[in-house]
Amino acid sequence: MKPLPGYRRPAPGTQPEYLHPPYVSSRKRAPTQPLVPLPDTLSEITGPIFRREIVAVNAFDLTRQGKGEPLGERIVVSGQVLDEDSRPIRESLVEIWQANSAGRYLHKIDQHDAPLDPNFVGVGQTFTDGEGRYRFFTIRPGAYPWRNHPNAWRPQHIHFSLFGPAFATRLVTQMYFPGDPLLDFDPIFNSVPDTAARNSLISKFDWTSTVPDIALGFRFDIILCGRNATPMEK
Amino acid sequence: MSGRTTPSQTVGPFFSIGFARLERTDLTQGAGADKRITIRGRVLDGDGQPVPDAVLEIWQADSDGRYAHPEDAAGLMAADKFFGFGRVSVNDKGEFRFTTIKPGSVGNPDGAPQAPHLVVSVFMRGLLRRLITRIYFSGEPGNQTDAVLARVPDQRRHTLIAHPTGGSGEILIWDIHLQGDKETAFFEY
Numbered sequence: 001m002k003p004l005p006g007y008r009r010p011a012p013g014t015q016p017e018y019l020h021p022p023y024v025s026s027r028k029r030a031p032t033q034p035l036v037p038l039p040d041t042l043s044e045i046t047g048p049i050f051r052r053e054i055v056a057v058n059a060f061d062l063t064r065q066g067k068g069e070p071l072g073e074r075i076v077v078s079g080q081v082l083d084e085d086s087r088p089i090r091e092s093l094v095e096i097w098q099a100n101s102a103g104r105y106l107h108k109i110d111q112h113d114a115p116l117d118p119n120f121v122g123v124g125q126t127f128t129d130g131e132g133r134y135r136f137f138t139i140r141p142g143a144y145p146w147r148n149h150p151n152a153w154r155p156q157h158i159h160f161s162l163f164g165p166a167f168a169t170r171l172v173t174q175m176y177f178p179g180d181p182l183l184d185f186d187p188i189f190n191s192v193p194d195t196a197a198r199n200s201l202i203s204k205f206d207w208t209s210t211v212p213d214i215a216l217g218f219r220f221d222i223i224l225c226g227r228n229a230t231p232m233e234k
Numbered sequence: 235m236s237g238r239t240t241p242s243q244t245v246g247p248f249f250s251i252g253f254a255r256l257e258r259t260d261l262t263q264g265a266g267a268d269k270r271i272t273i274r275g276r277v278l279d280g281d282g283q284p285v286p287d288a289v290l291e292i293w294q295a296d297s298d299g300r301y302a303h304p305e306d307a308a309g310l311m312a313a314d315k316f317f318g319f320g321r322v323s324v325n326d327k328g329e330f331r332f333t334t335i336k337p338g339s340v341g342n343p344d345g346a347p348q349a350p351h352l353v354v355s356v357f358m359r360g361l362l363r364r365l366i367t368r369i370y371f372s373g374e375p376g377n378q379t380d381a382v383l384a385r386v387p388d389q390r391r392h393t394l395i396a397h398p399t400g401g402s403g404e405i406l407i408w409d410i411h412l413q414g415d416k417e418t419a420f421f422e423y
Contacts, residue, residue, distance in 0.1 A: 049304070
């Protein structure tokens with residue numbers, strides 16, 4: 001067997017620390033002992049490669065999962081998934097979930113006093129194409145209150161889950177919207193120390209993907225960790 | 235290098251709506267006659283309280299120690315072969331349970347074989363990044379020479395080892411302690 005290259009570790013400041021005290025839930029759940037550096041082994045440079053058939057063909061369109069149309073502002077969220085060397089992440093699963101336009105999730109523990117929408121589930125799946133591109137049709141999610149601190153509100157966001165080619169490249173993140181006044185006050189968004197990295201979570205309004213008479217476009221490109229050029233550490 | 239990895243953010247409290255479609259607690263499809271094992275346990279927070287909103291993702295090799303992945307054994311990637319992926323949510327009491335097979339010893343291109351193990355990602359509200367850990371098997375001779383276990387401080391190594399309960403050896407217990415005296419060893423990647 002020839003040595004295979006592993007994956008790069010994140011640049012300093014570009015990922016949140018586990019313990020971020022302003023985010024109260026991190027206090028009892030973040031590890032307190034030093035993390036053990038993991039070498040690259042075959043177990044990390046492999047990972048699940050999902051087949052397209054597991055996703056329904058219309059699962060990219062969250063506006064057509066009910067009997068009628070959901071309420072709210074219809075949007076197109078699209079972008080490209082790349083690695084750190086700008087190589088497209090091809091044919092790879094992308095999962096999203098979000099609140100409805102009133103800021104309510106279709107989840108049994110969401111008690112926010114806002115209406116559910118019988119025509120909106122808030123869950124989407126798709127695969128990137130041969131150039132790493134993905135696209136979802138959905139409804140702009142509402143902001144909603146949470147109990148982190150007095151009068152706390154989450155900015156509008158969509159949760160993203162990506163696998164990429166390996167266990168090493170797994171990423172779960174959140175996409176935000178440009179100009180949201182709540183971003184400055186959100187401990188989750190602000191858990192990312194590096195300003196440029198943090199702002200990369202904010203989508204951009206995009207004429208190119210805006211569909212005339214149908215939906216505004218927002219572009220959100222995602223970068224998964226890149227491959228080392230050197231062989232795995234022993 | 236032209237870009238930097240997008241920052242991780244928490245899955246939040248409502249991830250189960252997004253993760254449900256891929257929930258997979260029985261990994262044994264395609265495993266043939268290999269003996270089934272069940273691994274169960276609890277996820278506990280810094281107060282020792284059960285975490286009712288966590289999800290584990292499992293990645294493992296087949297009983298020959300091969301991964302269904304183009305960089306190892308592309309031939310295993312057919313739909314009827316052992317896949318090796320699991321997604322397992324905890325219940326309201328912080329308990330999880332999944333059924334699988336024991337993986338074989340995993341080869342390493344430039345090192346000694348690794349002891350049989352499962353790699354695990356843990357996601358939950360309060361975790362801004364996933365936690366990465368591993369499940370090894372008690373009584374496995376290869377544990378003594380495993381290069382990853384060797385990096386874990388002696389007194390914490392036991393937190394990565396699943397133990398059989400009862401006589402048959404088919405059910406193994408492995409708990410995740412996020413903090414405290416029994417804190418599970420987590421890896422930096």
